Structure formats: C-alpha cells, structure tokens
Amino acid sequence: MKRWSKYIGKRLFYMALTLLIIASATFFLMNVLPGTPYNNQDRLTAAQLEMLNKKYGFDQPLFQRYINYLKNILHGDFGISLQFSDQPVATLLSQRMGPSIQLGLQAVLFGTVVGVFLGVIAAMHQNKFLDVFCSLFAITGRSVPNFVVAVLLQLLFAITLNWLPIGLWNEGFRSTILPTLALSISPMAESCRFIRTEMVEVLSSDYIELARAKGMSEIRIAFSHGLRNALIPLITVLGPMTVSLMTGSLVVENIFAVPGIGEQFTKSILSNDYYTIMAVTILFSALLVAVIFLTDILYQIIDPRVRVEGAK
Amino acid sequence: MAEKVLEVRRLSVSFDTYAGKVQAVRDISFELKRGETLALVGESGCGKSVTCRSIMGLLAKNAKVEGGEILFENRDLLKLSNSAMRSTRGGKIAMIFQDPMTSLDPTMKIGKQIAETVRLHKPVTRAAAKQRAVELLALVGIEEPEKRYHQYPHEFSGGQRQRIVIAIALAADPQILIADEPTTALDVTMQAQILDLIKEIQKKTGASVIFITHDLGVVANVADRVAVMYAGRIIEIGQADEVFYDPRHPYTWGLLASMPTLTTNDETLYAIPGTPPTLIDPAPGDAFAPRNPWALEADRLAEPPLFPVSDTHFAATWLLDERAPKIDPPESIVLRAQAFRKRQSERSASL
Ligand SMILES: Nc1ncnc2c1ncn2[C@@H]1O[C@H](COP(=O)(O)OP(=O)(O)OP(=O)(O)O)[C@@H](O)[C@H]1O
Ligand code: SF4
Ligand SMILES: [Mg+2]
Numbered sequence: 001m002k003r004w005s006k007y008i009g010k011r012l013f014y015m016a017l018t019l020l021i022i023a024s025a026t027f028f029l030m031n032v033l034p035g036t037p038y039n040n041q042d043r044l045t046a047a048q049l050e051m052l053n054k055k056y057g058f059d060q061p062l063f064q065r066y067i068n069y070l071k072n073i074l075h076g077d078f079g080i081s082l083q084f085s086d087q088p089v090a091t092l093l094s095q096r097m098g099p100s101i102q103l104g105l106q107a108v109l110f111g112t113v114v115g116v117f118l119g120v121i122a123a124m125h126q127n128k129f130l131d132v133f134c135s136l137f138a139i140t141g142r143s144v145p146n147f148v149v150a151v152l153l154q155l156l157f158a159i160t161l162n163w164l165p166i167g168l169w170n171e172g173f174r175s176t177i178l179p180t181l182a183l184s185i186s187p188m189a190e191s192c193r194f195i196r197t198e199m200v201e202v203l204s205s206d207y208i209e210l211a212r213a214k215g216m217s218e219i220r221i222a223f224s225h226g227l228r229n230a231l232i233p234l235i236t237v238l239g240p241m242t243v244s245l246m247t248g249s250l251v252v253e254n255i256f257a258v259p260g261i262g263e264q265f266t267k268s269i270l271s272n273d274y275y276t277i278m279a280v281t282i283l284f285s286a287l288l289v290a291v292i293f294l295t296d297i298l299y300q301i302i303d304p305r306v307r308v309e310g311a312k
Numbered sequence: 313m314a315e316k317v318l319e320v321r322r323l324s325v326s327f328d329t330y331a332g333k334v335q336a337v338r339d340i341s342f343e344l345k346r347g348e349t350l351a352l353v354g355e356s357g358c359g360k361s362v363t364c365r366s367i368m369g370l371l372a373k374n375a376k377v378e379g380g381e382i383l384f385e386n387r388d389l390l391k392l393s394n395s396a397m398r399s400t401r402g403g404k405i406a407m408i409f410q411d412p413m414t415s416l417d418p419t420m421k422i423g424k425q426i427a428e429t430v431r432l433h434k435p436v437t438r439a440a441a442k443q444r445a446v447e448l449l450a451l452v453g454i455e456e457p458e459k460r461y462h463q464y465p466h467e468f469s470g471g472q473r474q475r476i477v478i479a480i481a482l483a484a485d486p487q488i489l490i491a492d493e494p495t496t497a498l499d500v501t502m503q504a505q506i507l508d509l510i511k512e513i514q515k516k517t518g519a520s521v522i523f524i525t526h527d528l529g530v531v532a533n534v535a536d537r538v539a540v541m542y543a544g545r546i547i548e549i550g551q552a553d554e555v556f557y558d559p560r561h562p563y564t565w566g567l568l569a570s571m572p573t574l575t576t577n578d579e580t581l582y583a584i585p586g587t588p589p590t591l592i593d594p595a596p597g598d599a600f601a602p603r604n605p606w607a608l609e610a611d612r613l614a615e616p617p618l619f620p621v622s623d624t625h626f627a628a629t630w631l632l633d634e635r636a637p638k639i640d641p642p643e644s645i646v647l648r649a650q651a652f653r654k655r656q657s658e659r660s661a662s663l
Contacts, residue, residue, distance in 0.1 A: 206414035212370055213409070214429045214480065215402030217395075228419045303419070 079275030100260035106180040111187030119195025141189025150182035198230035314345040323380030332592040338544040351535035369397040403433040406481035412473035416465040423461030433484035448479040471502035543599035550625030560627035
C-alpha cells in the first residue's frame with residue numbers, strides 16, 4: 001500500500017511538471033504567432049491600441065505576463081476571452097465541455113467495442129475472407145481522414161437518405177449519431193488492428209491449446225481465454241487513441257457544427273484568441289496526461305502478473 | 313487379459329507444407345488396455361505428438377488423416393462431429409502438455425481454470441464445480457487448496473503448475489490420460505515427483521495412460537508396454553520387459569545402447585549414427601536402413617512388416633524374416649537379454 005502511494009505521488013509530480021512545461025511552451029510560442037487579437041488593427045489609432053493593450057495587459061513585459069498567467073491559472077482563472085468580449089475563458093469552455101465529452105465517450109465506447117469484435121472475428125478466420133475484409137476496413141479507417149468520413153456520412157445519411165440531421169446540436173441523441181460515427185472510425189480501426197494482432201498470437205499459445213484440449217468450443221475459447229489476454233495490452237493504446245480522438249474532434253465538431261471545445265478551439269486560433277488557445281491546449285494536455293496515468297494504473301490492476309510486482 | 317479401451321488401426325497422417333507432403337504418421341496400429349500405461353518412445357520428430365493429437369482431435373489445420381480408424385467406445389473418433397469430439401476431448405480422454413510454464417492462462421485464477429473444465433463436462437452447479445476443483449487440487453498435492461484456488465499461475469512453481477495441469481486433465485474423470493512429455497520441461501527432482509503423481513493417480517482412478525517421452529529411463533519407471541516409433545511408424549512394440557531386455561529391432565538396440573544405465577559409463581555410451589530421414593517422399597524400403605549397420609539388401613527395397621516375436625511382442629525388421637542371416641546384436645544388448653531370460657526362467661521356476 002505504501003508503495004502504491006509513493007508511486008502515485010511520483011507520477012502526479014511528473015504530470016504537474018509536464019503540464020507546466022506545456023503551458024510555458026504554448027505561452028511563448030503564442031507570442032511568435034503572426035497577427036494580433038484585433039481583427040481590424042489597421043484602422044485603430046495608436047491611442048486606441050495602447051488603451052486596448054493596457055486593458056488586456058499586453059503592455060507589460062513578456063516575462064511579467066508569463067508569471068501573472070501562471071499565478072492566475074493556479075487560481076482557476078484562465079483569463080478573459082478576447083473573442084467573445086469579456087467572457088472568462090473558464091466559463092466559456094465549461095459551457096462547451098458537455099458536447100465534447102459526450103461525443104468523445106460515445107466514440108471511444110462504440111469504436112472500441114466494434115473494433116474489438118471485428119478484430120476477434122478476423123483473428124479467428126486468419127487469412128480467410130472475413131479476415132481480409134476486417135483488415136481492409138481497418139486500413140481504410142486508419143488512412144481516410146475523419147473529416148472525409150464526416151462529409152460522406154452527411155452526404156449519405158443526412159442529404160440522400162434524410163434519416164439524420166446534417167449538423168447542429170438541437171435534436172438530442174439523434175444529433176450525436178453522425179459525429180460519433182465519424183469520430184469512432186479511428187478508435188475502431190486502431191483497436192481492430194491491435195486486437196487482431198494480439199489475438200493471432202494469443203490463439204497460438206499453449207494455454208489456448210490446453211483450452212481446446214479441455215473440449216471448449218472455438219468461440220468460447222476466443223471470447224473467454226483469448227479476449228481476456230488480448231484486451232489487457234489494448235489498455236496501452238487507449239492513450240494514443242484519446243489523442244487522435246481529440247485532434248479529430250477539432251475538425252469533426254466544426255463540420256457538424258457541434259458547440260464543443262474543438263469547434264471553439266478552431267475559432268480561437270483563427271482569431272488569435274490567446275487565452276482560449278492556451279486554456280484549450282492545457283485542458284487537452286491535462287486530459288491526455290490523465291488518461292495515460294489512468295491506463296497505467298488500470299493495467300496494473302487488471303494484469304495479475306504486473307499487479308503483484310507493483311503492489312506487494 | 314484386461315479389456316481394450318482404445319484401438320488405433322492403420323492410422324496415417326500427413327501435413328501439407330510448402331516443401332511438400334510430410335508423412336508424419338504412417339500406418340500405425342496399437343491398442344490400449346484398461347488401466348495400463350503404454351509408453352510411446354522415439355527420437356524428436358518421429359510422430360509421437362501427431363499420434364496423440366490425432367486421438368485428441370487436435371491436429372493442426374494443415375494436417376490430413378490419410379486413413380485408419382481410432383476406435384473408442386465402439387465409435388471411430390476420426391468420424392465424430394466437432395461437437396461430439398468436444399465432449400470426448402477433455403472429458404473421457406484428457407491430455408497433459410509438455411510445458412507447464414505456458415499451459416495455463418496467465419490471467420485466470422487457477423481454481424477457475426479447473427472448475428471451468430468440470431462444468432464443461434458435468435452438469436453441476438458453480439459451487440459444486442468449485443468444490444470439485446478444490447478436491448482435485450488436494451488430490452494432485454497442492455497444499456492449502458482452498459486458498460490457492462484463488463491464485464494466478466505466476467504464483468506457482470513449474471512443478472506445481474504441472475500438478476495444476478494434471479488436475480485440469482482429471483477434472484472430468486477421464487478414462488484415458490495422454491501425457492505428452494509431461495516431465496521434459498522440469499528439473500530432475502520435479503520429474504520424479506510428477507511421475508510418481510501420475511502413477512498414483514492411475515492407481516486411484518484406474519485410467520489408462522499413454523505416456524510420450526524420449527527418455528527411456530522414464531519409460532523403465534512407468535510403462536507396462538512400450539511402443540518404439542521411428543520415422544512415423546511403430547517399429548517395435550511389446551511388454552516393457554520384452555522391449556528392454558529382448559529388443560529385436562536394430563533401432564531399439566541403438567536407443568538402448570545410447571541410454572545410460574548404472575553399469576555403463578559415458579565412454580561406452582552409444583550414439584545412433586546419422587539423422588532421422590526426411591518424411592517428405594521417403595525413400596522406398598526401411599526408413600532406418602541408411603543408419604543401420606546391420607541393413608540387408610531387402611531393406612532398401614521394401615518396408616518390413618511387423619514380425620511377431622511373442623504373443624505380445626512385435627518388431628518390424630527383416631532380420632526376423634526366416635530367410636535373413638542370423639545377426640548378433642551388440643554385446644550390451646546380448647547381456648541384457650541373457651539377464652532377462654535368466655530372470656524369466658527363475659520366475660517361472662519359482663511359480
Ligand atoms: N503442423 C505441422 N505442419 C507440418 N509438419 C508437421 C506439423 N506438425 C508436425 N509436423 C511434422 O510431423 C513430424 C512428427 O512430429 P511430432 O510433433 O509428432 O514429433 P514428436 O515425435 O512429438 O517429436 P518431439 O519429441 O520433438 O515432440 C515431424 O517431422 C514434424 O516436423
Ligand atoms: S528391416 Fe533392415 S534396415 Fe530395417 S531395421 Fe531391420 S535390418 Fe535394419
Ligand atoms: Mg512432441
């Protein structure tokens with residue numbers, strides 16, 4: 001138990017350090033970004049500019065601003081959005097968190113469940129038709145960008161068939177279906193490929209042979225002994241999967257006009273909304289670091305072999 | 313004479329490979345009697361595992377049964393449907409594998425792996441299966457079975473894991489236990505313990521055992537009867553005493569001469585010259601002829617049938633043909649044979 005708390009403490013420290021580095025790097029990079037937050041700067045007089053700079057604190061020296069920024073973050077103050085006059089960034093983002101989280105969770109859940117299922121089927125029919133079919137699907141899913149998928153889905157289900165809304169967030173669950181599908185392609189393809197590889201190896205192992213010798217059916221072997229062993233390492237790709245989901249959401253949310261963080265992020269970049277960009281970057285990084293941390297812990301809880309060494 | 317529980321008749325199995333058709337098992341026949349231990353011995357690659365896998369219905373996908381029958385309970389196992397075979401496999405016929413370090417599912421409690429097998433073959437409740445698993449753990453000599461039921465494979469030593477594998481094999485009270493080199497992966501003291509365990513279990517349950525090994529020392533310890541395989545065929549089969557002390561096939565001579573005994577020292581140990589033949593397009597004649605210092609002309613032309621030596625002892629060598637010249641086996645074998653005959657006559661005299 002003591003070992004655990006020491007381990008977790010150490011991990012938390014490094015997570016904080018990572019976030020600090022990311023926050024600092026973004027802060028300084030932002031300053032070399034071309035353009036300013038004002039979209040019609042040419043027409044502003046020098047006096048007006050000075051006034052605005054003063055209002056937003058851009059007149060202070062860079063380092064001073066950096067220190068202030070970090071201090072404010074610690075108090076949960078991410079600054080004021082430059083885009084939506086005077087809304088605090090924190091409020092702005094928290095309003096937009098809901099749709100993003102819902103989409104993300106739905107996509108990961110749907111994508112991995114379907115992907116794992118396809119992967120198992122593929123591994124069980126190694127090199128036969130179903131396997132080739134699943135592999136083709138996985139390769140396509142990984143190579144076609146999700147905005148293309150998004151547009152194709154809109155074309156098919158919203159325009160041609162007219163089954164589902166083309167965008168916006170005003171029809172409850174129905175609105176979430178197409179963006180979820182578009183986002184789930186990448187976790188689906190990733191987990192399908194991953195599980196297939198793992199399963200092929202697992203299915204040729206001695207303990208599977210023993211399970212066969214017990215008189216168990218192939219299906220049962222695959223889903224009880226096989227999947228059990230193949231799923232554990234899948235946890236390790238949950239991290240990278242989350243990254244690709246988050247980057248995917250930037251574009252997909254735009255295409256479907258989902259009022260989420262991703263859409264907000266794109267808008268802020270286009271308008272040089274420094275504080276919002278910073279906040280979203282930190283938020284995404286924090287999420288990612290947290291996911292990686294959680295998957296590591298999960299791995300140790302689930303895999304009995306790692307468990308003992310870590311926790312004794 | 314005890315009744316037959318299993319009969320293999322003229323079984324041939326081949327594998328399709330890129331290099332061609334591998335004739336792994338060629339026309340073998342043998343039977344297994346109730347309660348006996350039959351040892352299958354022979355060099356690596358001679359077809360011991362393939363023979364057992366055929367019985368279990370666990371042949372690789374590229375395997376093809378070219379012919380023959382495997383009779384068990386008046387049915388040909390080779391003709392059973394998948395689902396019928398599944399109820400026999402692991403139920404009435406069970407198998408113990410070679411490498412205990414990898415044969416157990418690393419992510420499942422060992423108790424559950426046993427209980428699962430019980431439930432596959434018997435209509436019992438979860439609780440009853442668990443109870444049975446604990447009993448089995450105790451039977452195979454795992455201490456504190458209640459507690460260890462909940463542990464994972466990595467928490468056990470190699471020898472203990474092999475005991476667990478044996479417990480799984482026993483889960484459905486099998487009539488036939490096939491042990492494919494169950495002690496090869498273990499160190500010497502473990503080997504002896506596992507052998508003792510198998511013998512003890514056999515005594516308790518009355519199961520028949522097919523024991524595969526390439527260690528003749530192990531055979532001497534466990535077997536009632538011995539079948540010697542070479543290049544996919546059984547070339548000599550008989551009571552353990554007959555094969556050990558009155559071997560007739562030159563390959564058996566070679567095997568025995570290469571086995572260390574208390575009276576030999578390393579210098580007199582014999583190694584059979586050459587290597588086993590390729591099983592793709594075997595040359596005509598006896599497969600052992602190229603390595604056989606006693607080979608006759610006939611050997612290169614036709615494969616010898618199994619000639620009877622006694623009611624229970626057969627050997628496939630042209631040397632036993634009445635037209636063959638009389639050939640003396642190596643000295644060490646002659647000595648064994650003499651000792652054997654002396655003992656036999658003493659025994660019959662004392663009866
Ligand atoms: N799936 C397969 N594909 C092709 N050839 C195979 C296959 N399985 C076995 N063989 C071949 O069949 C022959 C007999 O193999 P088998 O495994 O029965 O040998 P063995 O007597 O058990 O040897 P060992 O003592 O090494 O276990 C070998 O030549 C082997 O190469
Ligand atoms: S048949 Fe001929 S080659 Fe084969 S073992 Fe007998 S003597 Fe040797
Ligand atoms: Mg083998």
